[in-house]
Amino acid sequence: MRLVAIVLIVVVIAVPGALLLLSGGTTLKIDPPVMAIGVATLVQVRIENPHGIRRLTASVEQDGQRRTVADIHEPAHRWTFWRSHQGPQIRHFLAGKQQAPELHDGKAKLIVEVVSNDLRGATDSAEADIQIVTEPPRVSADGAQHYINQGGSELVVFTPSGYVTDSGVRVGKYEFRSFPLPSHPGERFSLFAYPWDLSPDITPVVFARNTAGAEATARFWFKVFPKKFRQRDLTIDDAFLEKVVNQIDPGGTGDLLNRFLKINGDMRRQNNKTLADLRFKTADHFLWSGPFLPLINAAVESEFADKRSYIYKGKKVDEQVHLGFDLARTQHVPVPAANDGRVVWADNLGIYGNCVVVDHGYGLQSIYGHLSEFAVKAGDMVKKGQSLGKSGSTGLAGGDHLHFSMQVDGVQVNPIEWWDEHWLKDRILSKVSAQ
Numbered sequence: 053m054r055l056v057a058i059v060l061i062v063v064v065i066a067v068p069g070a071l072l073l074l075s076g077g078t079t080l081k082i083d084p085p086v087m088a089i090g091v092a093t094l095v096q097v098r099i100e101n102p103h104g105i106r107r108l109t110a111s112v113e114q115d116g117q118r119r120t121v122a123d124i125h126e127p128a129h130r131w132t133f134w135r136s137h138q139g140p141q142i143r144h145f146l147a148g149k150q151q152a153p154e155l156h157d158g159k160a161k162l163i164v165e166v167v168s169n170d171l172r173g174a175t176d177s178a179e180a181d182i183q184i185v186t187e188p189p190r191v192s193a194d195g196a197q198h199y200i201n202q203g204g205s206e207l208v209v210f211t212p213s214g215y216v217t218d219s220g221v222r223v224g225k226y227e228f229r230s231f232p233l234p235s236h237p238g239e240r241f242s243l244f245a246y247p248w249d250l251s252p253d254i255t256p257v258v259f260a261r262n263t264a265g266a267e268a269t270a271r272f273w274f275k276v277f278p279k280k281f282r283q284r285d286l287t288i289d290d291a292f293l294e295k296v297v298n299q300i301d302p303g304g305t306g307d308l309l310n311r312f313l314k315i316n317g318d319m320r321r322q323n324n325k326t327l328a329d330l331r332f333k334t335a336d337h338f339l340w341s342g343p344f345l346p347l348i349n350a351a352v353e354s355e356f357a358d359k360r361s362y363i364y365k366g367k368k369v370d371e372q373v374h375l376g377f378d379l380a381r382t383q384h385v386p387v388p389a390a391n392d393g394r395v396v397w398a399d400n401l402g403i404y405g406n407c408v409v410v411d412h413g414y415g416l417q418s419i420y421g422h423l424s425e426f427a428v429k430a431g432d433m434v435k436k437g438q439s440l441g442k443s444g445s446t447g448l449a450g451g452d453h454l455h456f457s458m459q460v461d462g463v464q465v466n467p468i469e470w471w472d473e474h475w476l477k478d479r480i481l482s483k484v485s486a487q
């Protein structure tokens with residue numbers, strides 16, 4: 053009898069008690085944060101509960117009224133939840149006038165509630181103060197002519213209106229940020245590239261969108277000049293492989309050629325990503341003036357977007373695109389800053405060896421690779437012609453030369469245009485000053 057009582061106590065009290073103890077709350081977060089919703093805005097919620105959730109309800113509160121916009125039920129496993137352990141999860145739903153037609157433009161509150169998938173079934177919630185914005189964004193572009201070289205740069209001025217939180221230029225899969233046009237309230241401009249890897253038949257557009265998920269685009273007058281990029285064979289031998297592989301990847305093991313191919317492929321991509329990410333370290337004003345300086349009296353060994361075939365022991369082993377100019381003079385020549393700016397990188401960068409990147413403002417940056425020594429450090433302001441360091445052969449370089457490149461909002465462009473005073477005046481300066 054006593055045994056039965058103990059068993060009963062265990063079954064009736066202890067087991068559910070333990071299950072209750074195992075039950076817990078849910079951590080939830082509206083992420084990315086939502087500031088506004090429109091007609092049907094996608095909302096993402098991050099959920100953390102080891103047992104998962106069995107219900108998610110989203111509602112919008114406006115004028116003291118709550119309206120449900122989403123109600124998601126998930127299969128409940130009340131008694132088996134303790135067997136499972138769920139990692140962080142993501143749920144999506146649409147919220148807006150389509151889901152709750154009574155909503156009108158103005159202030160509101162978004163409320164997300166979840167019920168945890170365990171015995172207690174605790175409810176947790178997240179809230180955000182939002183704006184209902186159903187007025188669409190609008191955008192119109194300048195009336196200027198835009199002659200664009202494939203692989204080159206261009207500038208467009210435009211006027212967004214309505215509710216806009218993000219605007220710029222889109223060229224195929226690429227987007228370029230915009231900035232307020234100095235002394236022209238309401239107008240913005242975007243320095244953009246026509247990336248070398250896009251076919252020349254894409255129509256660039258200006259766009260204006262808002263956090264409620266609505267977007268407007270507009271065309272502008274343009275003409276693209278297709279460029280035929282060069283094809284080059286680069287013969288590599290064991291001496292070259294040994295030099296670059298042991299310098300760039302000293303701890304590595306294995307076949308020399310394979311190590312080289314990894315550097316030439318994976319590391320090249322990583323290094324270019326690091327360069328592209330420097331676009332966020334840009335000044336919101338022009339730091340430069342006049343044409344950019346090339347390295348004078350130098351022999352041009354490679355040009356922008358040369359497609360290189362790597363030949364080893366008579367066989368093609370790799371192919372990569374060279375996104376800059378290789379300029380050779382003599383050994384250890386001072387490398388001048390192409391224009392005024394601020395140093396945003398002065399450090400080793402894989403295939404680029406000792407590398408300096410100078411920011412010139414509004415997403416425009418110049419890149420100097422393979423240096424033997426630095427004369428500047430990150431954060432330094434530099435003047436056009438000032439020495440950044442000395443040329444060398446660090447990184448993926450056979451001999452002493454300067455690898456020079458420029459990028460527009462993280463996309464590498466042909467620097468030749470920026471050396472040309474005429475092009476600068478016609479294509480860039482006339483558009484920002486003559487508005």
Ligand SMILES: [Zn+2]
Nearest residue numbers: 376377378455
């Ligand atoms: Zn190069």
